[in-house]
Amino acid sequence: MVLDTIDHVTLSRLVAANAVSSAHIIGQAGGWGIVIKYGVTERALAAKRGSMRIFRKFETLVAYLKTMGVFKYEVDATGFDPAALKNTHRAEIASARMTATHDAAAYDKWFREQVQAAIEDPRSSISNEEVTAHFAARRKEIEQRINSSR
Structure with missing residues (x-):
């Protein structure tokens, strides 16, 4: 499933405008991604290079969402692969x-x-x-x- 992406600045503006209806944390190989829903549109949070941003640690993602002002979210750990974390070295x-x-x-x-x-x-x-x-x-x-x- 390929999603369009949304950058940090746009997300912060949507949160400030109270336009974000939901946030879904999705487990990936190598970490956690976030999909933001506003209106009928869903977008994945983008990294600097345009692909979906992957947070290696769940705690880091939660802290990021809290600083953005998103306090409620759903978690889907189906695709999370903890072994992939060990295979990907910075x-x-x-x-x-x-x-x-x-x-x-x-x-x-x-x-x-x-x-x-x-x-x-x-x-x-x-x-x-x-x-x-x-x-x-x-x-x-x-x-x-x-x-x-x-």
């Missing part, structure tokens, strides 16, 4: 993010070097007018061949 996740960051930085450095090398290339460049004229002549030649074969 260090591994942080390491993967750091690796991705370094890979992106290395690619950025390589790309900038390529651009700089192209800028410093001593060979003469071709003007836009020359290229446009060249391809216009080629198009005309191809059109003539097509028209002569008809």
Whole structure:
């Protein structure tokens, strides 16, 4: 079941406007998620990257809801998997993010070097007018061949 998400700021505004009709805490592999219902719309609380925010500890989620002003909620622990908590290490996740960051930085450095090398290339460049004229002549030649074969 894929739900649309709601961010922290929007949730706080809905709570302030007394528009939240219910909150459902849903057990997930690796922690707990929250689905907020306002009107006929249900939205999962989003993490910074847009996916559903997962709280590793139930107590942390309850404290978050209390600070938001949500004091009543339903809990569905059907999908909760305590073994998944032990398999997900923050260090591994942080390491993967750091690796991705370094890979992106290395690619950025390589790309900038390529651009700089192209800028410093001593060979003469071709003007836009020359290229446009060249391809216009080629198009005309191809059109003539097509028209002569008809």
